[in-house]
Amino acid sequence: MNNIVKNITTSHKSTIAAPKRSLGSWIMYALLFGWAGIQIFPIYWLMTFSLKSNSEIFGGNPLGLPKVWMWVNYSKALVTGKVGLYFINSIIVTGATIFITAIAALMATYALTRMNFKLRKPLTTFYVLGLTVPIHSALLPVFVMLRNLRMTNSYQALILPYVAFAIPMAFMIFSGFMASLPRELEEAACLDGCSIYGVFFRIIAPLMKPAVATVSIFTFLQAWNELMFAVVFISDTKYKTLTVGIQSLAGQYTIDWGAIGAGLVVATIPTLLVYIFMSKKVQDSLVAGAVKG
Amino acid sequence: MERVWKDKKAILFFLFPSFIILTFIIIVPIIMSSYYSLLKWDGFGQGTFVGMNNYIKLFKDEAFIKSVKNTLVFALTSVFIQLPISLLLALVISTGVKFERFFVTVFFIPVIISTVVIGQLWMKIYHPEIGILNMFLRSSGLDNLTREWLGSKDTALMASVVPVLWQYIGYHMLLMYAGIKSISADIYEAAKIDGASWLKTSAYITIPMLKPILKVSLTFAVVGALKVFDLVFVLTRGGPGRASEVTSTLMVETIFKSNSYGYGSAMAVFIIIECVVLYMLIGKLIKTDEVT
Structure with a gap:
């Protein structure tokens, strides 16, 4: 091949x-x-x-x-500068975002590309609409909702918005891929008495792995690097992700460039590793995202 | 099977999670933003309804007008400086130069790195005393060119534009490169037989056939510029004065620093409309046959 x-x-x-x-x-x-x-x-x-x-x-x-x-710059950044904590927070937020986005979007894609119901067309438009909406529009309203629910300064405060803004793109990528899967497999499984849920989780989901990889990379980069929501929704050090955390670190160690540099490297290493090991896949994901969007 | 694919309960089950999230985080907020933009509201208690006043105020507000102008500078430099460089790189690399994969991979690296990291890094490059830019200028005997790049009103905007251009050149290059690679080899074969040079092949074959991708790049460059936030926030927060203020940094400041929730929301609505209008405008201006 x-x-x-x-x-x-x-x-x-x-x-x-x-x-x-x-x-x-x-x-x-x-x-x-x-x-x-x-x-x-x-x-x-x-x-x-x-x-x-x-x-x-x-x-x-x-x-x-x-x-x-x-x-010692690294130990200073990781421990005293709390970059270790920010790093773990970023892993939690990004990991959960990828996981929820992939499952929720995959399920929606299945319903919208395979199943038959009246509202299919308008709902498809609804799912794609999110691609053109800038995140700025959600910033204040989501902040007000989170404040009313006393949910600012929590992991969910970031995970939910990240998922919402990742779903439209994930849906676009998934639906292109799903259209290329033959229906015969599902029909055969159905004849063998597999339920619709069984068809989805046992047959479709495993077949979608390459598309899930594409979506995961795309979502990873978005969530890992996001700043605007993170700056507004999180003020408690305990929940700060790397992007906001780096800002505090830079404020804290204005003249200790070594420590700031160490923090920046720590924030960049996961992305660089993903890129070094999967450079072709990363490039393809971003091209797919752009061309589909 | 048809019956199974019509299972209402299953449809509901599959759509429910994503539908709820999209509704509450994308759709409802657009409606809320539009409503807030008609209020005078400090974020606590009840706001007072002021109709279109916030919008009228917007167009008289010098800070806002300045921010729109600066945002346009981001868009224009992106279209007229960044895209041509990206296109040139893509055209050259795709002719089958040696180390083709190496160049593609390296040019793309800045794209994946967080803008916050890029911003912090460029802040250090620009540092007036110990940044490498001024250090380089001093060691080349160009002392009179050294300045406080981010701290002076004359240079702050351009100093914020450069890292954005630098970061995303590789992104547009990759899009165009992928587009060129997908053009059928037969066409190039024919051009070669006719003895067309690289320049002619590029001008008469590659670029016209690349139109759908160029449209995507143009849309991303323009809409991306309208949304620019991270880099300006990290580098200058819009300062000094309003020298490098863009609409999104002004919006965040208006809402969360000055507690003008209503007025800030009018800016948010402005950004939404601006993005949608430009999407459509570019769609109308550049007609492509391909349906994407």
Whole structure:
């Protein structure tokens, strides 16, 4: 399978008229590598200064590798700066968001693409509508609801809005994928006496795994990086997620760049790991999200 | 099977959770925002109904007008600087350069990193005394170019725009790259036989065939700019003065700092309308045959 894909891409490559291998192509490579440098340099710089002491960052060695590796920056950020706590909160909020989004959207997609009922069309529009609504519109009303329910400063305060704004995209991605599944499997299972719930949970849900992966990546990036809701709904340190937590950390350690840098690295590592191990899948998820939306 | 697929109880069971969440967090809030925007309300007790007053006030409010103008700067720079760079990169990379996957992967890295991290990082790049930008300028003998990038009224807006452009160039590049890769190889074969150069192939084949994707990119660039919040919030909070204020930072400040819930809601409604109108406008302006 991989070979086929490779063959297709290589044969494709050779057919496009490429710029000639000459001075022009040297300039082109220089520009491409230069641009690659611009895109990763700030991240390299972050990684290095997170391990330096202030005197290295501000004085003799702003750009090179650390001379003395200051791992103490990390313990400072994680423990004193509470980044460890924020990290766990982010894991809880993001994990729950992905889980609920995937299940709720998968169930809705099944009803809206497979089942027959009168309100199917208008409801489909309703589910897609969420794609065009900016989260700004929900900020104050959801805050007022949470305040009335005494639910600000809780995990649900973030999980529910994140799920709501992730569902429309998840529905779009799922419904495209579900349309490609043959109905015969379900019909056979039905004849064997499997209930509709059995059909959904035992046959459809497992077949949807690749689409669930796409949706999970998409939802992960959204929830992990979200700031506006997190800043407004959470003020108690106990429930702060990384995005808000990093803001407090930066306020707390204004001049200790090493500790702030360590906090920023900790906040970035999960995303980078996901990306390093699944770069193609991550890219495909975001392309799918954009093109479907 | 048909009977099973008409099972009302099952339909209800499958739709219930998502329907409730969407209703209470997306639909009801739009109605509530619209209602709040007609009130003078400090967030506690009862608000007083003031009709369209908040909207009239909006268009006389210099801070608000400034924020809309700044938001437009984000949109315009995104369309006229970011998208062309992305397109150029996508066109070059997709010709089958060496290290193709490497470039795609690296150019995309900033996209996945949290805007808060990006913001904190650029704050340090811009730091007047010890930031690497000024340090670089000083070491190149360009001392007169060094300044307080985020702290001065002249540069704060552009200093906030640059990281946004930088972060998402890879995103648009990837969309366009995926689009180019999906164009049939036969077409390029034919162009090659006709002896078309890379420039001509790009101008007459790739770009026209990429129209649906370019439309997606354009929509995202414009609507994304209208919603920009995180980066400005982290870098400047809209300051100094209102130099880098965008509509969403002004909205958050109006609601949660000045406790003008009604007035802030009028801004929220403005942002919703602005987004919907631009969605439709771009849809109308750029006609594509493909139904997506």
